[in-house]
Amino acid sequence: MFCRCPHCAKARELGGKNIRTRSSAIIDDTLKIDFPPDTLHHVLRDRIDLGLVKDLFVTHTHSDHLRAEDLEMRLPVYAHGLDHPLRVYGHDAVVRKCREAVGRPGAEHISIRRILPFETVDTGTTLVTALPANHDPDETCLLYYIEKDGKSIFYGHDTGLLPEETWSWLASRKLDLAILDCTNGNLPFTGSHLNIEAVLAIRNRLNDAGILRNGGQTVVTHFSHNIGLLHDDLTAIFNPEYIIVAYDGMVISI
Ligand SMILES: [Zn+2]
Ligand SMILES: [Zn+2]
Numbered sequence: 001m002f003c004r005c006p007h008c009a010k011a012r013e014l015g016g017k018n019i020r021t022r023s024s025a026i027i028d029d030t031l032k033i034d035f036p037p038d039t040l041h042h043v044l045r046d047r048i049d050l051g052l053v054k055d056l057f058v059t060h061t062h063s064d065h066l067r068a069e070d071l072e073m074r075l076p077v078y079a080h081g082l083d084h085p086l087r088v089y090g091h092d093a094v095v096r097k098c099r100e101a102v103g104r105p106g107a108e109h110i111s112i113r114r115i116l117p118f119e120t121v122d123t124g125t126t127l128v129t130a131l132p133a134n135h136d137p138d139e140t141c142l143l144y145y146i147e148k149d150g151k152s153i154f155y156g157h158d159t160g161l162l163p164e165e166t167w168s169w170l171a172s173r174k175l176d177l178a179i180l181d182c183t184n185g186n187l188p189f190t191g192s193h194l195n196i197e198a199v200l201a202i203r204n205r206l207n208d209a210g211i212l213r214n215g216g217q218t219v220v221t222h223f224s225h226n227i228g229l230l231h232d233d234l235t236a237i238f239n240p241e242y243i244i245v246a247y248d249g250m251v252i253s254i
């Protein structure tokens, strides 16, 4: 938000799909992945009813994915008219950060639950399995495999190249949608985030292994300003590969 680099200046000037806020996703209004500091902005911009969200799965504690302090806004005095609790899931560092922010609120308001890699949570409508990422050696960052109504999504960021144990787990599964990190764009590969070349390698392996269904979609997201690519630049690169470039507010049906 303080950056004055030519790329940020151009993105601000052009607006539209070039304005990228911090990442998150909502599935069918009720299941949310990550809770970034821009969540209020997303609610206002996209007319989201966050009160519908029942389950919040957090990938990791980096500040662009978790603003735990804002969970307080889900509690009485701040939030009215809610008819169910918010269930928050994440690894131990996520749980700790949420507890530091809101303590132990009544389970009728917010419950916070620690989950482990390869654990599957049944939300009642959806099965969500946590899978190891390759992102930050100081915490057990998680990716999510989400199954509902016969369809499945892989939420694959933040991560570098996927750990082999994640590949092994995915080997017997099917995907209708893979959402991948492309933080590093056309910069050299760094390990904790993907670049274009690494995205293509993962997408091709998903195809070759028969994990991505026929007609399954791949979406790239989470782009750094440091790659110097605007939305049109990214679509020019990824369109020939049948990969969709995410933008803020994008809605996908599978
Ligand atoms: Zn910048
Ligand atoms: Zn991160």
Ligand SMILES: [Zn+2]
Pocket: 062, 064, 065, 158, 222
């Ligand atoms: Zn991130």
